[in-house]
Amino acid sequence: MPFANYKFPEGILDxxxxxxxxxxxxxxxxxxxxxxxxxxxxxxxxxxxxxxxxRADETLTLKKMGIQPTKA
Incomplete structure (x- = not known):
């Protein structure tokens, strides 16, 4: 059975x-x-x-990456 598992920061995908x-x-x-x-x-x-x-020994947040969360 083909399987893919994607992980995204909460709030960036609707x-x-x-x-x-x-x-x-x-x-x-x-x-x-x-x-x-x-x-x-x-x-x-x-x-x-x-x-x-x-990533690279740093905890990432949306704010650090300059990403605004979307409404789901």
Whole structure:
């Protein structure tokens, strides 16, 4: 079963963007493996609490990155 797990900072994706990610990822797996994998493809879009993730030994927040949260 193809599986993708995306993690994004909480508040930067609205419902439409999440759906788009799911559709495009599913289409990518179908293109690669064939149409028969569509019903078995799982795409998980997770939101991580602001400040709950980091890179290069630094905790990141939306404010530090200059990103304004969207309304979900």
């Amino acid at each position: 419902h439409a963007r999440k759906e788009d990610i799911i559709h495009r990822t599913t289409d990518m797996f179908v293109e690669y493996f064939g149409e028969e994998v569509r019903p078995y493809t799982m795409v998980l879009v997770e939101e991580v609490a602001d400040g709950g993730w980091g």
